Amino acid sequence: MQKSLHINPDKCTGCLQCEMACSFENYATFAPAKSRIKVFDFHHTGRKVPYTCTQCDEAWCLHACPVEAITINALTGAKVVNETTCVGCKVCTISCPFGTINYVQETGKVQKCDLCGGDPACATACPTGAITYVDANWTGLGKMAVWAEKLGNQATAA
Structure with missing residues (x-):
């Protein structure tokens, strides 16, 4: 479920x-x-x-990421940012119509809700x-x- x-x-x-x-x-x-x-x-x-983040089915962030740094957690269904893969291009922040992905200046990566692993x-x-x-x-x-x-x-x- x-x-x-x-x-x-x-x-x-x-x-x-x-x-x-x-x-x-x-x-x-x-x-x-x-x-x-x-x-x-x-x-x-x-x-x-x-x-x-509402973890929307459309997942514009996931589809927009040019390096596939956003994946779906099979257990929770959360769209999760892999910080190792993320290059900080911010394309996902532009594609999210709700503005719930944020760029973190200190890391040069993006962050979003990952449902804390469930x-x-x-x-x-x-x-x-x-x-x-x-x-x-x-x-x-x-x-x-x-x-x-x-x-x-x-x-x-x-």
Whole structure:
């Protein structure tokens, strides 16, 4: 069963625990600037929204990489950057329509979410459940439940 990160911005408080956990998991330091997940603060609405690679099926980043440095992890389905192969050309950053691949000046390579090998630190650290790691086939279940609640129990035609 493939799993994916499910983000519910309504539950995000902007505590940045996800960013801290991610940077620690990947760089052994608490440095949100090095995080592969970012919490965007929409000041005009007061909303906070965590955002990271969605591991999309289209995988524009993977197909755009001229040196094939991005591959699919067979266990998690994550599109993973092989830093040894990456030449830092940034073509993947241009091809990603969501802007979730970032160039790292210090290494001269790119980074993106790799789902922490199947145990995402961001989801584990999130105190409100705004970030969860769920069955990829059911990431839309919450939205369906909201719509079902709005519709209520309406009579159906017999």
